[in-house]
Amino acid sequence: MSIDMSQFVDAFLEESFEGLERMETELLALEGGGDPETLNTIFRSAHSIKGGAGTFGFAAISEFTHGVETLLDRLRNGEQTADRDTVNLLLRAVDILRAQLEAARDGGEADPAEIAEVRTLIEAHLGEPAAEAPSSQTADTAVASSGAGWRIHFQPHRDLMRTGNDPLRMFEVLEEFGTLRVSCETGDLPGTAAGFDPEECYLAWTLELEGDTTEEQLREVFEWVEDECDLNIEPLTADAGAGAEPPDAPDAGASAAEATAAGGTRQPAASRGSESSSMRVNTGKIDALIDMVGELVITQSMLTDISEQLEDDPSQMEAQIERLRNGLAELERNTRELQESVMGIRMVPIAQIFNRFPRLVHDISGKLGKQIELTLKGEYTEIDKTVMEHLGDPLVHLVRNAVDHGIELPEARRAAGKPETGEVTLEAYHRGGNVIIEIRDDGKGMDAERILAKARDAGLVGPNQHLERHEILQLIFEPGLSTADQVSDLSGRGVGMDVVRKNIRGLGGNVELESEPGQGSRLTIRLPLTLSIMDGQLLKVGEETFVIPLIAIVESLQTQAGSVQQAFGKLPLYRLRDEYIPIVDLAALFGRAEPSPLPDPALLVVAEADDQRVALRVDDLLGQQQVVIKTLETNFRKVPGTAGATILGDGQVALILDAAGIARMAAGRDTRAA
């Protein structure tokens, strides 16, 4: 039978990654004691990965897991204790496995030196080289064979059939090897019905098999019952099997070995992109979706019916229009529910990211000699899959910062009158149309004076500029501002806070810092639920309608006399409190009209992005609505100043404005402007 095993590889990889996460979580739990089931769970995960890897052609993974499994088995049986060193070693092994699985998925290769190192450490821990993974190879070297055939005496024990074995089926297998003569011995049958139990086996057989078979092959037929029978196999005398073919056992052995070798080195069919597009969806969500489609079909037939009635009998217009309104209201409800459900399918619990943090905090605090308790809250808060994929790195950086710079060493904490063990909390929850993620620590907090001094040194803040404490704290997200006294091994690598904010803004969200000296800090990340739908404000400019994300709007206002400053050859500036904001003529910017003088009063929408503010001159503010974002890049090309386009209710296409891009264009800095 030829079956393409690669079709199961995705499922194998997915469950293996889940298994690794479970191993990691439980290994960390093991450190705090852990019950016997903890070790069983870890062992089971490793065991499944090994079995699956072997079956689906990842020999190297299977082989590496074997040592891990052996070590886990010893821990499970109490032959060795799970001390901190052992746990750390096993955590490293988990990393190796993850790298190996990722390599299997993406078509790369895991670092062989590192694999060898961890393997050696595991072997050292076991006190012996880990036994080679048992191979499935059954090619035995000594293949006794008889050209003539075999005489088999088979005396089953009474209870042989109780394990579901059946002598008849074994004989049928034997028959495939050659000509089989069977004689049955009934001597053990009870003489009377009284002593007869139909569930027991009272018979014995002598079987004579003529043909070219090895003894090994025969023993294999009886392998499952070798403890449940008396078996005697001896060669038939040569004359009895005259004319039989000479044995060609070596050939059979070689082909078996070949088959195993081929199976052991099978490569995954194709390399998989790292942003693999498969995800697991709860069947409940799909069922709900099907229900809703059903409702939609009902509503549609109702509307069709109304239109027919209208055609047939125009006199009933009034009543039919009322029905039509109800039908449309129904359709609107269906559509909204459908939209929410479809979006729900892309939602995954944030636990998928949160679960890495116990390990991360464990490792870093160990290295730094800090005592930290990490609390996760709201792990089952759901978040868009794409948002989540891009959230991992920024969160890692923020948590690492909290551990590295936030929480103090135990002595310092004691001196400050705080418990020696610091607390770091990661919490996620929904608020409005947003997902909020908070990272809190009870460490030393931020020194606003120092941040301000650094910002002045870096020229980010003017010498006489006054900032509120809250504003000063947000400066840590500015490029070129590092607040660490010394760059440590831990926070020195990776991204800076400016990159963190840039990534989060790239997802349509924002991040804010609050901090009290001596009491700790709180970072709040606010993210939209999804990337493909957003709340927008519709703007009218000349004949065109534009959409601007609601989140980008600071305020909308009418200019007052004297609030606009006009300098020759430059953009007019609007004075909003203490700030001068450039006013952009959208129609002229997009080449829809000649630049025109600013009317008085003018309607402005002040938008903010990347810390730049820009005032958009518009003719009218239309409604607010949710819009579906369609990228222009995939269908057309990147258009400067826009974040995509959407289709409005009347079929008109509206461009979605990108405030940051417009600010750049207005400043003449956007070199991509056509």
Place this chain on the structure above:
Amino acid sequence: MAKVLVVDDSASMRQMVAFTLKQAGHEVTEGRDGNDGLSKAQGLKADLVITDVNMPGMDGLQLTRELRKLGNYKFTPILVLTTEAGADKKQEGKAAGATGWLVKPFDPDQLMNTVNRVLR
């Protein structure tokens, strides 16, 4: 065509075994673990049960013992999937009432060869 109950907590293994058996024309019911397998078995007179050993909740050995207690499964072939080629695991399986075993890793051909030894 036979009715086969396949019990494994690993979805990929379950898929592979089920797919192979279906290709061979058998009717397959899947169980996610020992407990699920046992409840599926009760509503079904399977001609063959294939179960993994290491599973959360009820393991394959316990499942085998429970099945043997059911009238319907007294003589039904039960194959356990083991990774340990060691004799002790196989004997544990036999002691629990398993008909035979299949050592992982195996490929579809090995699976069908083994299945054909008990399905006739």
